[in-house]
Amino acid sequence: MMWLVAGGALFAYAGMLGLCQGLERHYKHVWNHACPVALGKVLRGVGWLALLASLWLCAQAWGWAMGPVAWFAMLSLAGLLLVMLLPYWPRLAVGLVAALPLWGLLQWINCLAPG
Amino acid sequence: MKNSFTQSMAWLHTWAGLIFGWLLFAIFVTGTLAVFDKELNHWMQPEIPATPVSQAAAAHRAIAYLQAHEPQAGNWGVSLPTERSPGLRVSTGDRRHGGGVQLDPGTGEAIAVRDSVGGNFFFRFHFTLDLPRNWGIFVVGALALVMLAALVTGIVIHKKIFKEFFTFRPDKGQRSWLDFHNASAVLLLPFHLMITYTGLVIFMLIYIPAGVDALFAGDNRAYFQAQGNTRLEQPRGLSKQPAEMVDVAPLLAQAEARLGPIAGFNIRNPNTAGARIEIRPELGNRIALSKGQAMVFDGVSGQLLSDVSEWRAAPLTQRVMVGLHFAQFGGYPMRWLYFVCGVISCVMIASGLVLFCVKRGRKYAAAEVPGHRWYRLAEVCNVGFVAGLLLACVGLLWASRLLPVELAGRGAWEVRAFFGLWLLALLHAGIRPARQAWVEQLGLAALLCIGLVAFGGLDDGLRLAVAACALVLGVLLGLVAWRVQRAQPTARKVRSGRRVEVEA
Numbered sequence: 344m345m346w347l348v349a350g351g352a353l354f355a356y357a358g359m360l361g362l363c364q365g366l367e368r369h370y371k372h373v374w375n376h377a378c379p380v381a382l383g384k385v386l387r388g389v390g391w392l393a394l395l396a397s398l399w400l401c402a403q404a405w406g407w408a409m410g411p412v413a414w415f416a417m418l419s420l421a422g423l424l425l426v427m428l429l430p431y432w433p434r435l436a437v438g439l440v441a442a443l444p445l446w447g448l449l450q451w452i453n454c455l456a457p458g
Numbered sequence: 459m460k461n462s463f464t465q466s467m468a469w470l471h472t473w474a475g476l477i478f479g480w481l482l483f484a485i486f487v488t489g490t491l492a493v494f495d496k497e498l499n500h501w502m503q504p505e506i507p508a509t510p511v512s513q514a515a516a517a518h519r520a521i522a523y524l525q526a527h528e529p530q531a532g533n534w535g536v537s538l539p540t541e542r543s544p545g546l547r548v549s550t551g552d553r554r555h556g557g558g559v560q561l562d563p564g565t566g567e568a569i570a571v572r573d574s575v576g577g578n579f580f581f582r583f584h585f586t587l588d589l590p591r592n593w594g595i596f597v598v599g600a601l602a603l604v605m606l607a608a609l610v611t612g613i614v615i616h617k618k619i620f621k622e623f624f625t626f627r628p629d630k631g632q633r634s635w636l637d638f639h640n641a642s643a644v645l646l647l648p649f650h651l652m653i654t655y656t657g658l659v660i661f662m663l664i665y666i667p668a669g670v671d672a673l674f675a676g677d678n679r680a681y682f683q684a685q686g687n688t689r690l691e692q693p694r695g696l697s698k699q700p701a702e703m704v705d706v707a708p709l710l711a712q713a714e715a716r717l718g719p720i721a722g723f724n725i726r727n728p729n730t731a732g733a734r735i736e737i738r739p740e741l742g743n744r745i746a747l748s749k750g751q752a753m754v755f756d757g758v759s760g761q762l763l764s765d766v767s768e769w770r771a772a773p774l775t776q777r778v779m780v781g782l783h784f785a786q787f788g789g790y791p792m793r794w795l796y797f798v799c800g801v802i803s804c805v806m807i808a809s810g811l812v813l814f815c816v817k818r819g820r821k822y823a824a825a826e827v828p829g830h831r832w833y834r835l836a837e838v839c840n841v842g843f844v845a846g847l848l849l850a851c852v853g854l855l856w857a858s859r860l861l862p863v864e865l866a867g868r869g870a871w872e873v874r875a876f877f878g879l880w881l882l883a884l885l886h887a888g889i890r891p892a893r894q895a896w897v898e899q900l901g902l903a904a905l906l907c908i909g910l911v912a913f914g915g916l917d918d919g920l921r922l923a924v925a926a927c928a929l930v931l932g933v934l935l936g937l938v939a940w941r942v943q944r945a946q947p948t949a950r951k952v953r954s955g956r957r958v959e960v961e962a
Contacts, residue, residue, distance in 0.1 A: 416795035
């Protein structure tokens with residue numbers, strides 16, 4: 344359960360980050376140059392997909408009745424965390440998404456271990 | 459004067475937010491603390507051991523104790539040890555009227571436990587403000603309506619909801635306060651709306667009794683029975699004949715398989731042929747709040763007499779909404795999500811209150827300006843109702859440990875300590891310059907939070923978690939106090955300095 348919860352939270356953060364970086368002004372704030380139009384679209388698309396992945400993981404952890412409740416809370420909190428980090432440590436705010444592949448790796452090892 | 463729709467909405471948001479925000483902050487803080495009410499109960503009663511015991515063993519010990527001490531009672535109530543509340547309590551009255559005896563779940567001996575209001579105080583204050591119950595419910599209901607109005611007017615006057623969705627500009631004084639107020643309100647809008655609306659739904663029959671008045675002549679009990687909450691009739695004759703009772707352990711296992719974790723049970727007419735065993739589930743096995751539900755077994759044969767009732771659509775809807783508010787479902791991860799969301803709500807309200815003063819600071823700061831006195835009143839109330847309430851809350855925890863154990867009416871004294879501290883904080887805010895008052899009260903609250911660790915009990919998982927959480931909150935509060943203090947020299951910097959508070 345804890346793995347699913349952590350995954351849900353990470354995907355929620357990644358999703359919010361994608362939506363945020365898909366916007367001209369926030370992209371420029373982090374990278375100091377304008378965002379290519381195509382990249383912006385990709386970031387927003389991937390962001391929405393990550394949010395859906397988060398919903399799916401929450402539902403796996405809690406079931407489809409409680410899962411969406413937790414999902415909303417995770418979206419809100421992930422968004423606020425991102426908003427608070429961005430002005431102070433913009434690169435860190437983006438870099439946190441690296442926890443996601445790490446989580447994936449650990450999940451993968453977890454899957455292999457018992458078998 | 460207020461010539462456009464948006465302007466009148468802004469007027470309403472500002473003034474309703476200020477005047478009612480002080481009490482709304484108190485309601486949100488105590489509600490947030492009440493998420494961990496049982497854990498706080500456990501912390502505030504250090505005599506209760508936390509030995510892991512199976513529920514079946516604890517149930518046997520409870521029944522043995524009641525057999526020895528209360529064989530003639532008409533009703534036995536037993537609260538079993540659970541994940542969140544490791545105590546074992548037995549009583550002979552109705553469960554909700556409190557009382558009862560605390561047993562050591564490991565030995566079944568009665569233990570002397572200090573009288574404490576516990577985390578239940580925060581829960582009760584959250585919906586009554588410690589007023590007489592029905593008065594309190596009406597006042598809090600009215601405040602919830604104001605909160606809804608503030609949310610809706612806030613949405614109307616915040617024109618750039620999506621454009622500034624991810625925007626926070628620190629160190630810019632008033633702009634930063636507004637940014638934070640907006641970001642915390644918008645990003646958590648689902649939570650704010652849900653918690654406020656479902657809060658109103660809990661007491662819908664008290665707030666809008668017309669339907670039950672018209673259809674059931676005002677008889678709430680008749681309404682609930684019509685919705686499927688029927689109670690079994692008690693067998694009168696059989697309850698006079700003595701009889702041997704069935705072992706409760708297999709019944710507990712059967713109920714657990716059906717309902718999930720069990721909170722406790724009642725035995726009506728124990729030791730008679732009419733004995734009934736009612737087994738209650740924990741509240742959090744599903745979203746809908748299952749308060750009042752139980753599986754009923756025959757106390758002699760062990761036969762299942764009635765299963766938990768299925769709700770019809772309307773009561774089920776209400777139960778689900780109430781359950782969403784009570785946050786009993788989904789285990790600890792969900793509880794933490796609710797807690798953190800609650801903390802952000804509190805800070806959102808506090809940032810709005812501070813914003814009111816920051817916005818007017820330059821205009822009214824000088825004593826000779828007309829209106830200065832009102833500005834000063836708002837400032838004093840801000841300190842006293844925000845920092846002062848936090849002081850009072852942590853002060854209650856200190857009182858629960860420091861007051862003499864044998865003091866008569868000890869619980870009432872704890873409550874007096876809470877309100878006494880709050881009053882002192884208001885007076886202190888009245889005689890100190892606002893910034894100094896913020897620093898001193900927030901600093902003291904931080905020290906008191908951190909100091910909770912010194913009361914020990916750290917070998918027990920639940921108490922350790924309470925202490926650790928208090929430590930983290932204390933450090934955050936200390937950080938806020940430090941930022942306010944450090945940013946003192948120029949007025950402009952102070953405002954940005956207090957921004958940390960909003961992160962806390």
